[in-house]
Amino acid sequence: MNAVTVTSEKSTMVFEHETPAQRVLFGAGRAAQNLTAEVGRLGATAVMVIAATESELAQKICAGLDIAVLFDAVAPHVPVDIAERAREVAAEHRIDLLVSIGGGSTTGLAKAVALTTGIPIVAVPTTYAGSEATNVWGVTEAARKTTGVDARVLPTTVIYDATCMLTLPGDLAVASGLNALAHGVDAMWAPRADPINRALAAESIGALARGMRAISADSTDLAGHEQSLYGAYLSAVSFASAGSGMHHKICHVLGGAYNLPHAQTHAIVLPHVLSFNAASAPESARRIAAALDSDDAVCGLESLRRDVHAPTALREIGLDEANLAEAVELIMPVIPPSNPRPVTAQALSTLLRNAWSGADAEYMRM
Template identity: 55%
Template sequence: MAGHSGTPELKFTHESLPQRVIFDSYAAAGHVAAEVDRLGARRPMLISTGTTIEVQGAVRHTEVVMHVPVEVAERARARAAAEAVDVLVAVGGGSTTGLAKAVALTTGLPIIAVPTTYAGSEATAVWGLTDGGGKTTGTDPRVLPRVVVYDAGLTLSLPVPLSVASGLNALAHCVDSMWAPRADPINRAFALEGARALNTGLPTVFDAPSDLEGRENALYGAHLAAVAFASAGSGLHHKICHVLGGLFNLPHAPTHAVLLPYVTALNEFAAPALAAAFGTPTAVEGLLSLQKRLDAPRSLRELGLNETDLPAAVDGVLPAVPAGNPAPIDRPRLAELLHRAWEGTDPR
């Protein structure tokens, strides 16, 4: 109609990543074998620290290190070249998928990812490498796994504390996707449904670790979270966590779990719909309630960060703050946020 400008929120450009996703509990091994054949591969490299599943004729590579140090990536790349590998099969958490991505980044080899945690790296084209205390991240279509095989049965052995931390890491993908640089109505819809599923599944995982339904809900939510995050991009929360991980070698998932309510308290005014995923008046209340319910880590101090490290953390994070963050960020505000997260005080 002439003169009608439309709804501002419904003017956007959204890009969905090309990926085959299989969700089938207790069936990963068969699906992996079929997908290796479908890709026409003959020499797989199985990247895994355990023996969760076997891949016939695979070269096994077990050196997996958190945050993917450059030298670890180089050794994996050299092994893939020496063994004439033609497909990478990553079975494990975010560090395992991250190593496969580092190999794919320079070789172009396809990845079949079989996640055993809720990290979500398998659904993104984001890679990360650490070198000399700094973490470099980027986006490249070569690192997006061609196939993801989700088997909730493989998560049953994941200890409850790690399940909680990993699940809250996935929830961080949902929350950050509400206001990240490329946030749009489609990835917000994925993020809200992902947050709802995680809020439903994680308490069941905590109370009944062998209950498959809880694990399936958590894995489903983690996938939606990762898809939303892949589209929306990295917001303030992830920028902070990447800097802290690279500078101080803090554990990835617990760091996300600790910081999430603090960044949410800062930015929630820009995404009031997020509260509905938790069934609480505000999303911060829902997150704090879930943290308490899951006995999750509550402070950076308990993760090993020293108070004397905080000024260096502020120096590292400030240049990485996204320009479009809903709440303006300056040095004093960032320093206050990090100090409160270090103490574990109420983010409200």
């Protein structure tokens, strides 16, 4: 038998992939029993529950537990002063386990505590934010959002229960679902994108599209919520591996600097970034289009957005036109050099203005 020699020059698949270790418990109606079992498995003796508007739901989920303290001072974008207060409460009660029950802001606050204390987190999401499946943290101070990556903030366990989504308002479910879908799109061309997270991202986009259409038609569609949760988890995992791309850099700056609602900002900006990058990343664009059951990625996303009545303009969620020039200056330094299409200040200015006004995303095509 002749030996086969494979040379590096002929290799087209060379990459380095890391998958963070995390336990996932998935099941409708099982949040309470799964949480009780997980607290016992981890041997926790002093539990701090972080929950805000979800406090009533939190009480039901935690009914079988002896809770040391409930912290409900949750705010969007995790202001530093609130993070510091939560850390003080955790120290005062000698907390050895954090349980976050809520959306991205709630999970984000738990991460801010874990970042400086190392206390493990069990996350019970009530939106499709995806923060529970990433090792990314973020805090805001003086209208500037700082983000980073640290293994300590990745929740040890995530408990997914689709019944927790049944009271999620329809408009927030849509925005949150598109926020999750943005994780998958960004993972296609983020700085550490590789074949594994691209495959996860494509699966997540398809699942989210199916789930969002189902719950947009009927907010009590449990199977639709399960598909959306499944997709949100996969998209977050792919994003955590690939890193933060152009889309997320834009949205983090806008949210922190101008206190815009997180999910809605992602939902509005996403089609403009996709349109900007698609022609320069044709293979990724084909994957996204296929996941959206379309011949074209941008058209497929716009069709989904119409079907689920997505928000369309940054001006409608609180961004003043006078802030656009400053936003360009703040965003340009953080755009990843690896973005598939070079980004100029003029191009970014056009992108933001059209996202602000609600213009058709098609304008950004090359």
